[in-house]
Amino acid sequence: MLAGWEDIRAEVLRRIRAHDWRPGDTIPTEEALALEFGVARATVNRALRELAEEGVLERRRKAGTRVALHPVRRATLDIPLTRLEIEGRGQAYSYRLLSEEMASPPPAVAARLGLPQGAQMLHLVCLHLADDRPAVLEDRWLNPETLKVQPDFHLVSANEWLLANVPYTTGDISLSAANATADEARLLDLPPGSALFIIDRTTWDRDHPVTCVRLAHVPGFRMRTTV
Amino acid sequence: MLAGWEDIRAEVLRRIRAHDWRPGDTIPTEEALALEFGVARATVNRALRELAEEGVLERRRKAGTRVALHPVRRATLDIPLTRLEIEGRGQAYSYRLLSEEMASPPPAVAARLGLPQGAQMLHLVCLHLADDRPAVLEDRWLNPETLKVQPDFHLVSANEWLLANVPYTTGDISLSAANATADEARLLDLPPGSALFIIDRTTWDRDHPVTCVRLAHVPGFRMRTTV
DNA sequence: TAGTGGTCTAGACCACGTA
DNA sequence: ACGTGGTCTAGACCACTAA
Incomplete structure (x- = not known):
């Protein structure tokens, strides 16, 4: 197993790309995923938070976590002197x-x-x-x-x-x-x-x-x- | 007090901008800062990690955390369809x-x-x-x-x-x-x-x-x- | 080899916002 | 009102790497 937050992130991404979870779908709660993967909720939280920052997921309290409707890629640019x-x-x-x-x-x-x-x-x-x-x-x-x-x-x-x-x-x-x-x-x-x-x-x-x-x-x- | 990770982040940024900590300097360890601010180490870790991702700090195990020498601004671009x-x-x-x-x-x-x-x-x-x-x-x-x-x-x-x-x-x-x-x-x-x-x-x-x-x-x- | 950051856990409380 | 994510804690072990 060895499920770290990066593994969780990868597995969630895989399910999204495999269309197990489709754009607009609400995915299971942190608690449910923590139970499924056998990790602490904080670990799931870290994985889902990263995916939300990348624009793959949208998270709202009470409403839950959904797969983003509009597939926006987010790139980071370095702006040096x-x-x-x-x-x-x-x-x-x-x-x-x-x-x-x-x-x-x-x-x-x-x-x-x-x-x-x-x-x-x-x-x-x-x-x-x-x-x-x-x-x-x-x-x-x-x-x-x-x-x-x-x-x-x-x-x-x-x-x-x-x-x-x-x-x-x-x-x-x-x-x-x-x-x-x-x-x-x-x-x-x-x-x-x-x-x-x-x-x-x-x-x-x-x-x-x-x-x-x-x-x-x-x-x-x-x-x-x-x- | 009410020191959340965002407060810690802001205070570290303030010290850098006030030249309390200068580019290239090694800043105190997570443990020391946690003690100073009266929070758990995980809270300090979150704050410093964010600053590292923004390019303000450079972190390496054992070597510690330093103020980045080259002030690179990092911007995130959305690349839509x-x-x-x-x-x-x-x-x-x-x-x-x-x-x-x-x-x-x-x-x-x-x-x-x-x-x-x-x-x-x-x-x-x-x-x-x-x-x-x-x-x-x-x-x-x-x-x-x-x-x-x-x-x-x-x-x-x-x-x-x-x-x-x-x-x-x-x-x-x-x-x-x-x-x-x-x-x-x-x-x-x-x-x-x-x-x-x-x-x-x-x-x-x-x-x-x-x-x-x-x-x-x-x-x-x-x-x-x-x- | 020892010190530092990286991460995980189990539990807790809180903030937000939907219903 | 209550379910969900957001965050904090105290402790632990591990990974990397500088000395």
Whole structure:
């Protein structure tokens, strides 16, 4: 036997895939399964909890545990610092601050951060290079109220400074593709219209907006994961 | 007090962000923390395990628990069926099989699946539409050995059929951006060179290769997540 | 080989939400 | 009201691995 929680998880998954339990069905209670498999309820709980986190099961108190109707695969993406990502590929990392100024953000940015239209924010544009070739163009709007001290963004990238100094609790990430504008193409040394991989990220410290950043990655960039 | 595992998790996170415990530091053992917080070791274990899964801590038997050196954010992406995704936006879903033939896959596909160069595979090209406008172009290679029966892919999309009939255990996913080729642009009714969001997916059933698919999404497509 | 995390148990109480 | 999952406890044994 040797039924650990991973064995229980595998057996439940097997029954779902074999259609013993079909999408929408309520499966037996933790207590019943614990009895069947001859393990403690906590062991069954661990197995079913993992499957629920993966999106395979849906659990509600009193209502019981059901096989999820919509088979959603859930993948976990690692989102590293640009510097670490480049260094991880064995390339030399460098970084250039292209511009730094107080300005009024575009309406879309102000709206996403929940700030009034006219608010002044710190606007940074910088370039991340791999082996001295442009890799990522970063366009960032910073809420100046979250900056107690004003670091020198020539020396340290905004991302790394924020990570170390402004712990945030929540954030949105959006992944998309876009054709490079003329400016982007020039700065990234690409033909105009090249397909860029865009990561848009907005972060809050509790209820206080912190930053809104767009990272435009040159063609060849990939995010990988396993399910 | 009322220290549940979420409270422990929050307090550990607070200490890390306050630099009480710095990246690379070894933090106290589960036993010590359980004593300090006045809870059972299992409660501390749950809290630290969650933080390890999020990439904040690194745990090894005997060596102890350390604050992760490289602050990697880990985001979970939901990867729904194309049909459900379109219907979820309130649009009408439809689907067209454009071609279906046995052929020899390009070397890159054969290599990724670990099949010999000359192997014959089933090649499907199909189009997913939202409100009768092209949304996703699917280019799929199927290992015929995994198909016990040959379904009619005019009626059911390969993805949904596979999901219901070929349970797979492992899979790779890769996200990238690419300019539309002339063919892709024509099929998707886009200007040539449009930036497409590409999801490449390879799946195995244990050690048996099942399928390798490229989903090209029209501009405007986004994947979102929260961290 | 010894210290640390990983897991299991048997029991208990509680929170939630359906009926 | 009551059934179900969510969590906690105190103790135990095991697995891994650094010293």
